Amino acid sequence: MAAASPARAQDFPTRPIRLVVSFPPGGSGDAVGRIAATGLSQQLGQAVVVDNRAGAGGNVAGEFVAKAPADGYTLLVAGQALLAINKALYPNLTFDPAADFAFVGMIASYRNVLIASRDGAPANTVQELVALGRRNPGGITYGSNGVGSLSHLVAQVMGSSAGVQFLHVPYRGAAPMMTDLVSGRLGFSFTGAPSALPLLSDPRLRALAVTGVGRLPQLPDVPTMVELGFPELDAPVWFGVVAPAATPAPVLARLREAFAAASATPAWRAALETQSAEVPNLSPEDAPHFLARERETWARAVRASGATVE
Structure with missing residues (x-):
């Protein structure tokens, strides 16, 4: 069984991928999510199906993906709210944005x-x-x-x-x-x-x-x-793609490779320009430091505002 696992990861993907978008249809978050879905589908050779699950500042989508099978077939599009703010804002959060997700790539940012x-x-x-x-x-x-x-x-x-x-x-x-x-x-x-x-x-x-x-x-x-x-x-709005934290390393590497290739294409950049968005330069290696800084910054802002959501 141990020998079979890398082989399955090497063949990934063999069926459509669900891309859960933590925003409702029609907004900027949904638009960049669909750009990511198109680009990943082209690189992976499989359909990437957008699944909008808005609600509770993105927590509905976050909880769904955090508890999904960690096999690379369920991914999440999320931004600051879900990945950097909500841990400080929602005292009863049922998942940990810092521990329950693995970074795949940064789709876009805008001012x-x-x-x-x-x-x-x-x-x-x-x-x-x-x-x-x-x-x-x-x-x-x-x-x-x-x-x-x-x-x-x-x-x-x-x-x-x-x-x-x-x-x-x-x-x-x-x-x-x-x-x-x-x-x-x-x-x-x-x-x-x-x-x-x-x-x-x-x-x-x-x-x-x-x-x-x-x-x-x-x-x-x-x-x-x-x-x-x-x-x-220096606070742009940003959107990234993450996977469940326990996603096998070879599968995660394949997703990151596909994401990097897709985001480097002229079509990806042109699509973002129509959204007045930019392509952030953030590697998976640098992502943990970036996300830690974002969480610290916005946790301070939440404390200063006195905001809380039950």
């Missing part, structure tokens, strides 16, 4: 754009927004995709770093948040570039900054939060 409403937060720069908040403690609102979401925690870090108290308004989705931002019922929000860029043609909205180190090519005149004195806000 958060700090968008201010002309009527809700009349500011042309981040400095003006901070000054406005200081003059009106708790009077300037910001929206997020929910308590403990990246959009919540990034704004929390900005406020804490600047010594300003902004008022958090959580939403159940980006669409109602954007409606309130445009109308002026909301002051500002950190919003992912794929959603933010189409909105910026509206004169009622202004892009004040982007997260990350380098400027966003689509917004070359908009400074980064790092440039503006917020070094901790």
